[in-house]
Amino acid sequence: MAEQPKxxxxxxxxxxxxxxxxxxxxxxxxxxxxxxxxRGDPVAVFNGRDGEWLALIDGFGKGWCxxxxxxQRRPQDTVPDLWLVFAPLKKGRIDxxxxxxxxxxxxxxxxxxxxxxxxxxxxxxxxRANAVEAAEQCERLTVPELADPVPLARALADWPExxxxxxxxxxxxxxxxxxxxxxxxxxxxxxxxxxxxxxDQSELDEIAKLPFVVPVGLGPRILRADTxxxxxxxxxxxxxxxxxxxxxxxxxxxxxxxxxxx
Amino acid sequence: MAEQPKxxxxxxxxxxxxxxxxxxxxxxxxxxxxxxxxRGDPVAVFNGRDGEWLALIDGFGKGWCxxxxxxQRRPQDTVPDLWLVFAPLKKGRIDxxxxxxxxxxxxxxxxxxxxxxxxxxxxxxxxRANAVEAAEQCERLTVPELADPVPLARALADWPExxxxxxxxxxxxxxxxxxxxxxxxxxxxxxxxxxxxxxDQSELDEIAKLPFVVPVGLGPRILRADTxxxxxxxxxxxxxxxxxxxxxxxxxxxxxxxxxxx
Numbered sequence: 001m002a003e004q005p006k007x008x009x010x011x012x013x014x015x016x017x018x019x020x021x022x023x024x025x026x027x028x029x030x031x032x033x034x035x036x037x038x039r040g041d042p043v044a045v046f047n048g049r050d051g052e053w054l055a056l057i058d059g060f061g062k063g064w065c066x067x068x069x070x071x072q073r074r075p076q077d078t079v080p081d082l083w084l085v086f087a088p089l090k091k092g093r094i095d096x097x098x099x100x101x102x103x104x105x106x107x108x109x110x111x112x113x114x115x116x117x118x119x120x121x122x123x124x125x126x127x128r129a130n131a132v133e134a135a136e137q138c139e140r141l142t143v144p145e146l147a148d149p150v151p152l153a154r155a156l157a158d159w160p161e162x163x164x165x166x167x168x169x170x171x172x173x174x175x176x177x178x179x180x181x182x183x184x185x186x187x188x189x190x191x192x193x194x195x196x197x198x199x200d201q202s203e204l205d206e207i208a209k210l211p212f213v214v215p216v217g218l219g220p221r222i223l224r225a226d227t228x229x230x231x232x233x234x235x236x237x238x239x240x241x242x243x244x245x246x247x248x249x250x251x252x253x254x255x256x257x258x259x260x261x262x
Numbered sequence: 263m264a265e266q267p268k269x270x271x272x273x274x275x276x277x278x279x280x281x282x283x284x285x286x287x288x289x290x291x292x293x294x295x296x297x298x299x300x301r302g303d304p305v306a307v308f309n310g311r312d313g314e315w316l317a318l319i320d321g322f323g324k325g326w327c328x329x330x331x332x333x334q335r336r337p338q339d340t341v342p343d344l345w346l347v348f349a350p351l352k353k354g355r356i357d358x359x360x361x362x363x364x365x366x367x368x369x370x371x372x373x374x375x376x377x378x379x380x381x382x383x384x385x386x387x388x389x390r391a392n393a394v395e396a397a398e399q400c401e402r403l404t405v406p407e408l409a410d411p412v413p414l415a416r417a418l419a420d421w422p423e424x425x426x427x428x429x430x431x432x433x434x435x436x437x438x439x440x441x442x443x444x445x446x447x448x449x450x451x452x453x454x455x456x457x458x459x460x461x462d463q464s465e466l467d468e469i470a471k472l473p474f475v476v477p478v479g480l481g482p483r484i485l486r487a488d489t490x491x492x493x494x495x496x497x498x499x500x501x502x503x504x505x506x507x508x509x510x511x512x513x514x515x516x517x518x519x520x521x522x523x524x
Contacts, residue, residue: 096358103489105481138483176507178500218496219367219505221400227365230489231496234480238440238497243481245438 005044010132015050019069028065048142051076079105080241081188087117087195093226102134104233110147112155115200122149163188167215168228170198174215177235184240191232267306272394277312281331290327310404313338341367342503343450349379349457355488364396366495372409374417377462384411425450429477430490432460436477439497446502453494
Protein backbone atom coordinates (compact mmCIF):
# COMPACT_ATOMS: atom_id res chain seq x y z
CA MET A 1 0.00 0.00 0.00
CA ALA A 2 1.30 3.43 -0.97
CA GLU A 3 1.95 6.09 1.67
CA GLN A 4 -0.71 8.69 2.60
CA PRO A 5 -1.67 11.13 -0.17
CA LYS A 6 0.01 14.54 0.18
CA UNK A 7 -2.89 16.33 -1.39
CA UNK A 8 -6.59 16.19 -2.04
CA UNK A 9 -8.12 17.32 -5.31
CA UNK A 10 -11.63 18.09 -6.47
CA UNK A 11 -12.28 16.62 -9.92
CA UNK A 12 -15.23 16.49 -12.30
CA UNK A 13 -14.84 12.90 -13.50
CA UNK A 14 -16.81 9.95 -12.18
CA UNK A 15 -14.85 8.05 -9.54
CA UNK A 16 -14.81 4.25 -9.34
CA UNK A 17 -12.17 1.56 -9.15
CA UNK A 18 -9.99 1.46 -12.26
CA UNK A 19 -11.31 4.77 -13.64
CA UNK A 20 -8.81 7.14 -15.26
CA UNK A 21 -8.87 10.80 -14.27
CA UNK A 22 -7.16 13.47 -16.34
CA UNK A 23 -5.89 16.65 -14.72
CA UNK A 24 -5.37 19.96 -16.46
CA UNK A 25 -2.19 21.95 -16.84
CA UNK A 26 -2.50 23.83 -13.57
CA UNK A 27 -3.02 20.76 -11.45
CA UNK A 28 -0.41 18.73 -13.28
CA UNK A 29 2.06 21.52 -12.60
CA UNK A 30 1.05 21.65 -8.95
CA UNK A 31 1.54 17.92 -8.44
CA UNK A 32 4.80 17.72 -10.33
CA UNK A 33 6.59 20.95 -9.58
CA UNK A 34 5.11 22.20 -6.33
CA UNK A 35 4.53 18.94 -4.45
CA UNK A 36 7.26 17.16 -6.48
CA UNK A 37 5.18 14.03 -6.88
CA UNK A 38 6.02 11.34 -9.35
CA ARG A 39 4.49 8.34 -11.13
CA GLY A 40 2.98 5.93 -8.63
CA ASP A 41 2.49 8.56 -5.92
CA PRO A 42 -0.94 8.68 -4.26
CA VAL A 43 -3.43 11.55 -4.48
CA ALA A 44 -6.87 11.77 -2.84
CA VAL A 45 -9.70 12.80 -5.15
CA PHE A 46 -13.40 13.63 -4.70
CA ASN A 47 -16.09 14.87 -7.04
CA GLY A 48 -18.99 15.73 -4.74
CA ARG A 49 -20.90 12.54 -5.69
CA ASP A 50 -18.83 9.40 -5.26
CA GLY A 51 -17.00 9.94 -1.98
CA GLU A 52 -13.25 10.26 -1.65
CA TRP A 53 -10.89 7.92 -3.47
CA LEU A 54 -7.25 7.07 -3.49
CA ALA A 55 -5.73 7.51 -6.93
CA LEU A 56 -2.20 6.89 -8.17
CA ILE A 57 -0.33 9.06 -10.64
CA ASP A 58 -0.06 7.24 -13.98
CA GLY A 59 2.14 9.72 -15.67
CA PHE A 60 2.74 13.30 -16.65
CA GLY A 61 2.72 14.75 -20.12
CA LYS A 62 3.08 18.22 -21.56
CA GLY A 63 0.49 20.12 -19.51
CA TRP A 64 -1.43 17.13 -18.20
CA CYS A 65 -1.36 14.37 -15.67
CA UNK A 66 -3.39 11.20 -15.46
CA UNK A 67 -4.44 9.28 -12.40
CA UNK A 68 -5.84 5.80 -11.92
CA UNK A 69 -8.51 5.48 -9.25
CA UNK A 70 -7.73 2.70 -6.80
CA UNK A 71 -9.92 2.42 -3.70
CA GLN A 72 -12.55 4.41 -1.88
CA ARG A 73 -11.31 6.19 1.25
CA ARG A 74 -14.62 7.66 2.43
CA PRO A 75 -18.21 7.17 1.30
CA GLN A 76 -20.04 10.28 0.07
CA ASP A 77 -21.61 12.42 2.77
CA THR A 78 -23.22 15.80 2.73
CA VAL A 79 -23.35 19.07 4.66
CA PRO A 80 -26.45 20.45 6.40
CA ASP A 81 -28.97 22.34 4.22
CA LEU A 82 -27.69 25.84 4.96
CA TRP A 83 -27.48 28.68 2.46
CA LEU A 84 -25.44 31.82 2.79
CA VAL A 85 -27.07 34.83 1.17
CA PHE A 86 -24.52 37.65 1.05
CA ALA A 87 -23.79 40.96 -0.57
CA PRO A 88 -20.58 40.79 -2.64
CA LEU A 89 -17.62 42.49 -0.98
CA LYS A 90 -14.43 43.86 -2.39
CA LYS A 91 -11.81 41.46 -3.68
CA GLY A 92 -9.94 39.90 -0.79
CA ARG A 93 -12.95 40.09 1.51
CA ILE A 94 -15.16 38.13 -0.92
CA ASP A 95 -12.41 35.53 -1.42
CA UNK A 96 -12.39 35.23 2.32
CA UNK A 97 -16.16 34.76 2.47
CA UNK A 98 -16.02 31.95 -0.10
CA UNK A 99 -13.20 30.23 1.75
CA UNK A 100 -14.71 30.56 5.21
CA UNK A 101 -18.28 29.68 4.21
CA UNK A 102 -16.99 26.51 2.56
CA UNK A 103 -15.02 25.50 5.64
CA UNK A 104 -18.04 26.29 7.77
CA UNK A 105 -20.13 23.84 5.77
CA UNK A 106 -22.47 26.04 3.72
CA UNK A 107 -24.39 24.07 1.09
CA UNK A 108 -25.11 26.98 -1.24
CA UNK A 109 -23.58 30.42 -1.77
CA UNK A 110 -26.09 33.02 -2.96
CA UNK A 111 -24.62 36.42 -3.87
CA UNK A 112 -27.25 39.17 -3.86
CA UNK A 113 -27.12 42.84 -4.70
CA UNK A 114 -28.47 45.08 -1.95
CA UNK A 115 -29.13 48.81 -2.24
CA UNK A 116 -25.71 49.68 -0.89
CA UNK A 117 -23.75 46.79 -2.39
CA UNK A 118 -20.48 48.19 -3.57
CA UNK A 119 -19.27 45.82 -6.31
CA UNK A 120 -22.00 45.55 -8.93
CA UNK A 121 -20.80 42.30 -10.39
CA UNK A 122 -19.40 39.05 -9.04
CA UNK A 123 -16.52 37.11 -10.52
CA UNK A 124 -18.18 33.71 -10.33
CA UNK A 125 -15.11 31.82 -11.60
CA UNK A 126 -13.06 33.30 -8.82
CA UNK A 127 -15.76 32.59 -6.24
CA ARG A 128 -15.89 29.00 -7.40
CA ALA A 129 -12.10 28.59 -7.41
CA ASN A 130 -11.95 29.81 -3.82
CA ALA A 131 -14.74 27.45 -2.78
CA VAL A 132 -13.06 24.48 -4.51
CA GLU A 133 -9.72 25.20 -2.88
CA ALA A 134 -11.31 25.52 0.54
CA ALA A 135 -13.27 22.27 0.04
CA GLU A 136 -10.05 20.46 -0.86
CA GLN A 137 -8.29 21.88 2.15
CA CYS A 138 -11.01 21.37 4.79
CA GLU A 139 -11.76 17.78 3.75
CA ARG A 140 -15.31 18.41 2.62
CA LEU A 141 -16.68 15.90 0.13
CA THR A 142 -18.73 18.54 -1.67
CA VAL A 143 -18.19 22.01 -3.06
CA PRO A 144 -20.96 24.50 -2.20
CA GLU A 145 -23.41 25.19 -5.02
CA LEU A 146 -23.19 28.70 -6.44
CA ALA A 147 -26.43 30.51 -7.15
CA ASP A 148 -26.50 33.14 -9.89
CA PRO A 149 -26.17 36.64 -8.44
CA VAL A 150 -29.55 38.40 -8.32
CA PRO A 151 -30.93 41.53 -6.69
CA LEU A 152 -31.88 40.82 -3.07
CA ALA A 153 -35.49 41.80 -3.73
CA ARG A 154 -35.73 39.07 -6.33
CA ALA A 155 -34.15 36.43 -4.09
CA LEU A 156 -36.70 37.32 -1.42
CA ALA A 157 -39.64 37.34 -3.86
CA ASP A 158 -38.69 33.82 -5.01
CA TRP A 159 -37.97 32.55 -1.50
CA PRO A 160 -38.61 28.79 -1.14
CA GLU A 161 -41.29 27.70 1.30
CA UNK A 162 -40.13 26.22 4.58
CA UNK A 163 -36.66 27.78 4.64
CA UNK A 164 -35.98 30.15 7.54
CA UNK A 165 -33.86 33.19 6.70
CA UNK A 166 -31.83 34.50 9.61
CA UNK A 167 -31.18 38.18 9.01
CA UNK A 168 -27.96 39.39 10.63
CA UNK A 169 -29.35 42.75 11.64
CA UNK A 170 -27.08 45.56 12.71
CA UNK A 171 -30.00 47.72 13.86
CA UNK A 172 -33.60 47.34 14.93
CA UNK A 173 -35.24 44.67 17.04
CA UNK A 174 -33.67 41.24 16.82
CA UNK A 175 -33.32 38.13 18.94
CA UNK A 176 -29.92 37.17 20.36
CA UNK A 177 -28.59 34.78 17.76
CA UNK A 178 -28.09 31.76 20.05
CA UNK A 179 -31.60 32.07 21.44
CA UNK A 180 -33.08 32.19 17.91
CA UNK A 181 -31.03 29.29 16.58
CA UNK A 182 -31.26 27.02 19.60
CA UNK A 183 -34.85 26.27 18.73
CA UNK A 184 -34.19 25.92 15.00
CA UNK A 185 -33.99 22.17 14.70
CA UNK A 186 -32.63 20.79 11.46
CA UNK A 187 -35.04 22.45 9.02
CA UNK A 188 -33.59 24.18 5.94
CA UNK A 189 -32.07 27.51 6.80
CA UNK A 190 -30.26 30.47 5.28
CA UNK A 191 -28.25 33.34 6.71
CA UNK A 192 -28.40 36.82 5.22
CA UNK A 193 -25.41 39.11 5.75
CA UNK A 194 -25.51 42.61 4.30
CA UNK A 195 -22.84 44.69 2.61
CA UNK A 196 -20.00 46.64 4.25
CA UNK A 197 -21.66 49.66 5.80
CA UNK A 198 -24.87 47.74 6.41
CA UNK A 199 -28.27 47.60 4.81
CA ASP A 200 -30.18 50.70 3.89
CA GLN A 201 -32.52 51.32 6.85
CA SER A 202 -35.76 51.02 4.87
CA GLU A 203 -34.43 47.89 3.17
CA LEU A 204 -33.67 46.37 6.56
CA ASP A 205 -37.16 47.20 7.81
CA GLU A 206 -38.76 45.60 4.75
CA ILE A 207 -36.72 42.41 5.06
CA ALA A 208 -37.42 42.10 8.78
CA LYS A 209 -41.17 42.10 8.09
CA LEU A 210 -41.15 39.06 5.80
CA PRO A 211 -42.79 36.00 7.37
CA PHE A 212 -39.84 33.65 6.79
CA VAL A 213 -37.28 36.09 8.21
CA VAL A 214 -35.91 35.96 11.77
CA PRO A 215 -33.77 39.01 12.59
CA VAL A 216 -30.85 38.03 14.82
CA GLY A 217 -28.38 40.18 16.71
CA LEU A 218 -24.63 39.53 16.88
CA GLY A 219 -23.81 41.52 19.95
CA PRO A 220 -22.93 45.09 20.82
CA ARG A 221 -19.99 45.63 18.46
CA ILE A 222 -20.17 46.46 14.77
CA LEU A 223 -18.92 43.41 12.90
CA ARG A 224 -17.48 43.63 9.44
CA ALA A 225 -19.57 41.71 6.91
CA ASP A 226 -16.96 38.98 6.55
CA THR A 227 -16.71 38.54 10.33
CA UNK A 228 -20.49 38.32 10.62
CA UNK A 229 -20.52 35.53 8.02
CA UNK A 230 -18.20 33.26 10.01
CA UNK A 231 -19.74 34.19 13.36
CA UNK A 232 -23.33 33.53 12.29
CA UNK A 233 -22.38 30.27 10.57
CA UNK A 234 -20.58 29.11 13.72
CA UNK A 235 -23.68 29.81 15.80
CA UNK A 236 -25.91 27.87 13.42
CA UNK A 237 -23.57 24.90 12.99
CA UNK A 238 -22.92 24.61 16.71
CA UNK A 239 -26.58 24.88 17.72
CA UNK A 240 -28.54 23.40 14.81
CA UNK A 241 -26.01 22.00 12.34
CA UNK A 242 -23.42 19.26 12.18
CA UNK A 243 -21.28 20.41 15.11
CA UNK A 244 -23.92 19.22 17.53
CA UNK A 245 -23.35 15.47 17.39
CA UNK A 246 -23.08 14.20 20.92
CA UNK A 247 -21.15 11.21 22.17
CA UNK A 248 -17.66 12.59 22.44
CA UNK A 249 -16.02 12.83 19.09
CA UNK A 250 -17.35 15.48 16.72
CA UNK A 251 -14.00 16.28 15.17
CA UNK A 252 -13.17 15.35 11.58
CA UNK A 253 -13.74 11.62 11.19
CA UNK A 254 -10.94 11.41 8.69
CA UNK A 255 -7.82 13.39 9.37
CA UNK A 256 -5.34 14.95 7.01
CA UNK A 257 -2.08 13.16 6.24
CA UNK A 258 -0.24 15.36 8.73
CA UNK A 259 -2.05 13.43 11.45
CA UNK A 260 -0.26 10.17 12.24
CA UNK A 261 -3.62 8.63 13.23
CA UNK A 262 -5.04 9.14 9.73
CA MET B 263 -24.01 71.27 17.22
CA ALA B 264 -21.57 69.94 14.63
CA GLU B 265 -22.51 67.12 12.34
CA GLN B 266 -21.74 63.46 13.18
CA PRO B 267 -18.05 62.56 13.35
CA LYS B 268 -16.78 60.85 10.21
CA UNK B 269 -14.21 58.85 12.10
CA UNK B 270 -13.37 57.38 15.44
CA UNK B 271 -9.85 57.37 16.84
CA UNK B 272 -8.10 55.61 19.68
CA UNK B 273 -5.83 57.99 21.59
CA UNK B 274 -3.57 57.73 24.63
CA UNK B 275 -4.41 61.06 26.26
CA UNK B 276 -6.85 61.53 29.12
CA UNK B 277 -10.28 62.59 27.89
CA UNK B 278 -12.38 65.21 29.64
CA UNK B 279 -14.18 68.37 28.65
CA UNK B 280 -11.80 71.07 27.42
CA UNK B 281 -8.80 68.70 27.23
CA UNK B 282 -6.47 69.09 24.25
CA UNK B 283 -5.44 65.98 22.34
CA UNK B 284 -2.48 65.94 19.98
CA UNK B 285 -2.37 63.54 17.05
CA UNK B 286 0.75 62.32 15.35
CA UNK B 287 1.78 62.69 11.74
CA UNK B 288 -0.03 59.62 10.47
CA UNK B 289 -3.35 60.51 12.00
CA UNK B 290 -3.08 64.17 11.09
CA UNK B 291 -2.49 63.13 7.50
CA UNK B 292 -5.44 60.73 7.61
CA UNK B 293 -7.83 63.39 8.90
CA UNK B 294 -6.63 66.14 6.58
CA UNK B 295 -5.81 64.38 3.34
CA UNK B 296 -7.80 61.14 3.38
CA UNK B 297 -11.01 62.27 5.10
CA UNK B 298 -10.48 65.91 4.02
CA UNK B 299 -11.51 67.26 7.37
CA UNK B 300 -10.85 70.82 8.43
CA ARG B 301 -10.72 73.04 11.51
CA GLY B 302 -13.93 72.73 13.50
CA ASP B 303 -14.84 69.32 12.13
CA PRO B 304 -15.85 66.67 14.68
CA VAL B 305 -13.97 63.46 15.47
CA ALA B 306 -14.90 60.76 17.99
CA VAL B 307 -12.12 59.70 20.35
CA PHE B 308 -11.70 57.02 23.02
CA ASN B 309 -8.78 55.88 25.16
CA GLY B 310 -10.02 52.68 26.79
CA ARG B 311 -10.65 54.41 30.15
CA ASP B 312 -12.81 57.51 29.82
CA GLY B 313 -15.54 56.47 27.38
CA GLU B 314 -16.04 57.99 23.95
CA TRP B 315 -15.92 61.75 23.42
CA LEU B 316 -16.70 64.21 20.72
CA ALA B 317 -13.69 66.35 19.85
CA LEU B 318 -13.30 69.19 17.38
CA ILE B 319 -10.29 69.82 15.21
CA ASP B 320 -8.38 72.87 16.49
CA GLY B 321 -5.91 73.05 13.72
CA PHE B 322 -3.29 71.28 11.67
CA GLY B 323 0.42 71.92 11.66
CA LYS B 324 3.35 70.32 9.94
CA GLY B 325 2.86 66.66 10.85
CA TRP B 326 0.42 67.17 13.68
CA CYS B 327 -3.18 67.93 14.46
CA UNK B 328 -4.76 69.06 17.70
CA UNK B 329 -8.27 68.39 18.94
CA UNK B 330 -10.31 69.91 21.73
CA UNK B 331 -12.47 67.49 23.66
CA UNK B 332 -16.07 68.67 23.88
CA UNK B 333 -18.62 66.27 25.29
CA GLN B 334 -18.90 62.62 26.23
CA ARG B 335 -20.79 60.50 23.74
CA ARG B 336 -20.71 57.18 25.62
CA PRO B 337 -19.62 56.24 29.12
CA GLN B 338 -16.81 53.70 29.42
CA ASP B 339 -17.84 50.06 29.21
CA THR B 340 -15.93 46.87 28.96
CA VAL B 341 -15.88 43.56 27.14
CA PRO B 342 -16.33 40.16 28.79
CA ASP B 343 -13.26 38.59 30.41
CA LEU B 344 -12.23 36.40 27.48
CA TRP B 345 -8.66 35.71 26.38
CA LEU B 346 -7.57 34.36 23.04
CA VAL B 347 -4.48 32.17 23.27
CA PHE B 348 -3.22 31.53 19.75
CA ALA B 349 -0.21 30.35 17.82
CA PRO B 350 1.12 33.10 15.55
CA LEU B 351 0.27 32.58 11.90
CA LYS B 352 1.83 33.94 8.75
CA LYS B 353 1.44 37.61 7.91
CA GLY B 354 -2.01 38.27 6.55
CA ARG B 355 -3.56 35.46 8.61
CA ILE B 356 -2.26 36.91 11.89
CA ASP B 357 -3.45 40.40 10.90
CA UNK B 358 -6.80 38.82 10.34
CA UNK B 359 -6.78 37.14 13.75
CA UNK B 360 -6.02 40.46 15.49
CA UNK B 361 -8.79 42.23 13.56
CA UNK B 362 -11.42 39.54 14.06
CA UNK B 363 -10.61 38.82 17.70
CA UNK B 364 -10.96 42.53 18.46
CA UNK B 365 -14.31 42.77 16.69
CA UNK B 366 -15.42 39.62 18.48
CA UNK B 367 -14.74 41.26 21.84
CA UNK B 368 -11.63 39.51 23.13
CA UNK B 369 -10.18 41.20 26.24
CA UNK B 370 -6.62 39.90 25.86
CA UNK B 371 -4.58 38.50 22.98
CA UNK B 372 -1.97 35.97 24.08
CA UNK B 373 0.37 34.75 21.34
CA UNK B 374 2.05 31.46 22.25
CA UNK B 375 4.63 29.31 20.50
CA UNK B 376 3.55 25.72 20.05
CA UNK B 377 5.77 22.88 18.87
CA UNK B 378 4.72 23.34 15.29
CA UNK B 379 4.31 27.13 15.28
CA UNK B 380 5.70 28.38 12.02
CA UNK B 381 6.69 32.00 12.65
CA UNK B 382 9.10 32.07 15.62
CA UNK B 383 8.54 35.70 16.44
CA UNK B 384 5.58 38.05 16.55
CA UNK B 385 5.55 41.62 15.32
CA UNK B 386 3.82 43.08 18.36
CA UNK B 387 3.62 46.61 16.90
CA UNK B 388 1.79 45.25 13.91
CA UNK B 389 -0.49 43.12 16.08
CA ARG B 390 -1.31 46.18 18.17
CA ALA B 391 -1.90 48.39 15.12
CA ASN B 392 -4.37 45.86 13.73
CA ALA B 393 -6.17 45.61 17.07
CA VAL B 394 -6.38 49.40 17.40
CA GLU B 395 -7.74 49.81 13.89
CA ALA B 396 -10.35 47.11 14.47
CA ALA B 397 -11.36 48.65 17.81
CA GLU B 398 -11.85 52.03 16.11
CA GLN B 399 -13.88 50.45 13.38
CA CYS B 400 -16.11 48.15 15.44
CA GLU B 401 -16.98 50.82 18.02
CA ARG B 402 -15.33 49.11 20.95
CA LEU B 403 -14.33 51.39 23.81
CA THR B 404 -11.24 49.35 24.61
CA VAL B 405 -8.34 47.84 22.71
CA PRO B 406 -7.52 44.25 23.71
CA GLU B 407 -4.50 43.89 25.98
CA LEU B 408 -1.52 42.20 24.35
CA ALA B 409 0.35 39.61 26.37
CA ASP B 410 4.03 39.04 25.65
CA PRO B 411 4.55 36.03 23.41
CA VAL B 412 5.69 33.00 25.42
CA PRO B 413 6.05 29.28 24.78
CA LEU B 414 2.70 27.54 25.24
CA ALA B 415 4.16 25.32 27.97
CA ARG B 416 5.01 28.39 30.01
CA ALA B 417 1.59 29.98 29.52
CA LEU B 418 0.03 26.76 30.77
CA ALA B 419 2.43 26.42 33.71
CA ASP B 420 1.52 29.96 34.84
CA TRP B 421 -2.20 29.54 34.21
CA PRO B 422 -4.35 31.68 36.52
CA GLU B 423 -6.71 29.93 38.88
CA UNK B 424 -10.40 29.98 38.00
CA UNK B 425 -10.02 30.60 34.25
CA UNK B 426 -11.36 27.85 31.98
CA UNK B 427 -9.32 27.18 28.85
CA UNK B 428 -11.35 25.87 25.92
CA UNK B 429 -9.03 23.89 23.70
CA UNK B 430 -10.13 23.89 20.06
CA UNK B 431 -9.13 20.31 19.43
CA UNK B 432 -8.83 18.96 15.93
CA UNK B 433 -8.40 15.38 17.15
CA UNK B 434 -9.13 13.28 20.22
CA UNK B 435 -12.13 13.30 22.51
CA UNK B 436 -13.86 16.65 22.90
CA UNK B 437 -17.30 18.00 23.70
CA UNK B 438 -19.36 19.71 21.01
CA UNK B 439 -18.50 23.37 21.53
CA UNK B 440 -22.03 24.65 22.13
CA UNK B 441 -22.70 21.96 24.72
CA UNK B 442 -19.49 22.84 26.57
CA UNK B 443 -20.05 26.58 26.49
CA UNK B 444 -23.75 26.62 27.23
CA UNK B 445 -23.00 25.73 30.83
CA UNK B 446 -20.06 28.14 31.10
CA UNK B 447 -21.76 31.05 32.82
CA UNK B 448 -19.83 34.30 32.95
CA UNK B 449 -16.66 33.08 34.65
CA UNK B 450 -13.28 34.08 33.15
CA UNK B 451 -12.49 32.07 30.06
CA UNK B 452 -9.88 31.63 27.36
CA UNK B 453 -9.84 29.93 23.99
CA UNK B 454 -6.79 28.11 22.69
CA UNK B 455 -6.37 27.76 18.92
CA UNK B 456 -3.35 25.93 17.57
CA UNK B 457 -1.12 26.63 14.60
CA UNK B 458 -1.83 25.92 10.93
CA UNK B 459 -1.42 22.17 10.59
CA UNK B 460 -2.58 21.60 14.15
CA UNK B 461 -0.94 20.73 17.41
CA ASP B 462 1.62 18.03 17.70
CA GLN B 463 -0.33 14.94 18.85
CA SER B 464 1.55 14.47 22.13
CA GLU B 465 1.26 18.20 22.84
CA LEU B 466 -2.49 18.00 22.29
CA ASP B 467 -2.77 15.01 24.64
CA GLU B 468 -0.79 16.82 27.35
CA ILE B 469 -2.90 19.99 27.11
CA ALA B 470 -6.16 18.03 27.17
CA LYS B 471 -5.19 16.46 30.50
CA LEU B 472 -4.78 19.74 32.40
CA PRO B 473 -7.50 20.31 35.00
CA PHE B 474 -8.53 23.77 33.70
CA VAL B 475 -8.76 22.64 30.06
CA VAL B 476 -12.01 21.71 28.30
CA PRO B 477 -11.38 20.24 24.84
CA VAL B 478 -14.10 21.34 22.41
CA GLY B 479 -14.86 20.15 18.91
CA LEU B 480 -15.73 22.44 15.99
CA GLY B 481 -17.44 19.95 13.75
CA PRO B 482 -16.46 17.45 11.10
CA ARG B 483 -14.48 19.71 8.76
CA ILE B 484 -10.87 20.82 9.19
CA LEU B 485 -10.96 24.53 9.95
CA ARG B 486 -8.06 26.81 9.28
CA ALA B 487 -6.65 28.31 12.46
CA ASP B 488 -8.02 31.77 11.63
CA THR B 489 -11.48 30.36 10.92
CA UNK B 490 -11.44 28.45 14.20
CA UNK B 491 -10.65 31.68 16.07
CA UNK B 492 -13.76 33.50 14.81
CA UNK B 493 -15.98 30.43 15.07
CA UNK B 494 -15.03 29.59 18.65
CA UNK B 495 -15.31 33.23 19.74
CA UNK B 496 -18.79 33.42 18.19
CA UNK B 497 -19.89 30.34 20.10
CA UNK B 498 -18.62 31.73 23.39
CA UNK B 499 -20.00 35.24 22.93
CA UNK B 500 -23.39 33.97 21.82
CA UNK B 501 -23.72 31.42 24.62
CA UNK B 502 -21.80 32.90 27.55
CA UNK B 503 -20.66 36.38 26.53
CA UNK B 504 -22.21 39.72 25.69
CA UNK B 505 -24.35 38.57 22.76
CA UNK B 506 -26.74 36.89 25.14
CA UNK B 507 -28.61 39.91 26.50
CA UNK B 508 -32.31 39.23 26.21
CA UNK B 509 -35.07 41.75 25.80
CA UNK B 510 -34.99 42.43 22.11
CA UNK B 511 -32.17 44.72 21.20
CA UNK B 512 -28.65 43.30 21.52
CA UNK B 513 -27.23 45.18 18.59
CA UNK B 514 -24.73 48.01 18.93
CA UNK B 515 -26.26 50.58 21.29
CA UNK B 516 -24.52 53.35 19.44
CA UNK B 517 -24.38 53.18 15.69
CA UNK B 518 -21.84 54.47 13.25
CA UNK B 519 -22.39 57.78 11.44
CA UNK B 520 -23.60 55.91 8.35
CA UNK B 521 -26.73 55.05 10.30
CA UNK B 522 -29.25 57.87 10.19
CA UNK B 523 -30.56 56.75 13.58
CA UNK B 524 -27.18 57.37 15.23
